[in-house]
Amino acid sequence: MSNSTQKTAAEARAELKTVAQTPGAPKPDAILVVDNVVRDFGGNRAVDVDHLEVQRGVITALIGPNGAGKTTFFNLITGFDQPSSAKKAFGGPSADKAAKWSFNGKLLGNTAAASVAKSGMVRTFQLTKALSRLTVMQNMLLGAKDQRGESFLAAFVKPLWAAQEKANIAKAEDLLKRFKLYEKKEDLAGSLSGGQKKLLEMARALMSDPVMIMLDEPMAGVNPALTQSLLGHIQSLRDEGTTVLFVEHDMHMVRHISDWVVVMAEGRVVAEGPADTVMSDQAVIDAYLGAHHDTDLGDDSLLEEGAMDAPKKEKK
Template sequence: MLDKHPTLANVAPEPGVGKPNPILEADGLKRFFGGLHAVDLEHLEVERGTITSLIGPNGAGKTTLFNLLTGFDRPDAGEWHLNGGPLVGIPSFRIARSGMVRTFQLTRSLARLTVMENMMVATKDHVGESFWGALFGRWRHIEAANEKIALASLERFGLDHMKDEYAGSLSGGQRKLLEMARALMVAPDVIMLDEPMAGVNPALTQSLLHHITNLRDDGKTVIFIEHDMDVVQEISDWVVVMAQGKLIAEGPPEHIASNATVIDAYLGRHHGEVP
């Protein structure tokens, strides 16, 4: 079997299936916008240390699910756990600190901060970030240590030569890279990327894919929303498919590509049956 991730080899490709070592579990997560069931999830587990892609047609509820999981939106019902800890009612900034960091569909660089400041601002548990700590605390050695980590990360993402430029002067692709590098400064266990490849040229797509694979190899869990099936096939260990707010299929990428329910969801039920 050509499975990229051994721990998932024996998991049955069924919606809501249990995983051997899940880092993230969600139960009964619901979000309604008026009469619209934007998200209506029975059960979802994400395996630790894998790349899981979240796919589905437009309006399937993928970004809403991201918002719910990261605390940017509140569910009408349901609960979810990260590393076994409940996240219901926890504000988004605490969820980020507890180890799950997201990026946005439209990149959000902090334009009038330098690239290095963008990186440094993302570090957590920093005594200099509290009011009294800033005035009276000893934080310069923390800054120096963080700067080394940030510089190493910028080098890895090929942005070290830009470190003193304003983030607003970067190109679109560089901003994507910066956003990913910056998210890593929070030292997350789970990194959630909302369409990282949208509007990116093919060369940069390859580079981003390479970085995402590296993240997994460093032991991070990556969840990402993507539309390009080639990309999904190339790097995913597991694929989760949503349609109309529900989880309709999950499994290894090669299974998903031939799954009739998925094809129906994308193309409609009565797509051309070959005579």
């Protein structure tokens, strides 16, 4: 969250005006810097990112056709998967070709997912991971950091964790109200609709006050009536100082809230820039649309046709 020494979101956005609109362009205040991240599945190179920087304090969208490698890229940098280009004790790529990435000034390669989350980079999943047999509130409390009851000594000293737990419950209630899930707090997470599970996952991710939140298709399955408020939540997170990186197929959402758009195709970053510029870039149109060259991305008729989804490559 922001403090007086941090830039405002408007200042962070204004800085983007100076950034070159080329793949891998350096950012004035990069929170995430990625180099040489490659992931092969058999003979299929799913991710091949030479260099990418994400500006702190803004909303960046990561877009690209089905199978472009967006989710795999999220998995790699959050420690849920390992790059094929990872540095190895013996053999492996030379130091200048080995995968390396830093978040908020800290090197993160070979870091387990839980430690990545502790460093402030917290993600949600395309297919939600809410724990079905726990209540909505229990799911929320699992997302909290500083759970003092977890420490062996503190677990036996109630005053050490009781106050913390109370604060966590109050925070969870507040977030559940924001995401219109408060009435469901005692229900099992498994009983929620797909869209509600997505909202729960986002609310749970916010329990740890992330420095950067990474959302994998936050809009998929969310009722249109909630779409506007979800967009509002994401923008207010940014305005409060949280960096947002999200993968999304809904081009209206991308146009509406992104300060910067990064386009992936066949594992590579092929374009980046402000939404309007990127979406009229011929390489992007080609990557998405194949034959539909004249059609603007974000065009309603196109969305209805579902023409933006290139055929999905089969997962092995």
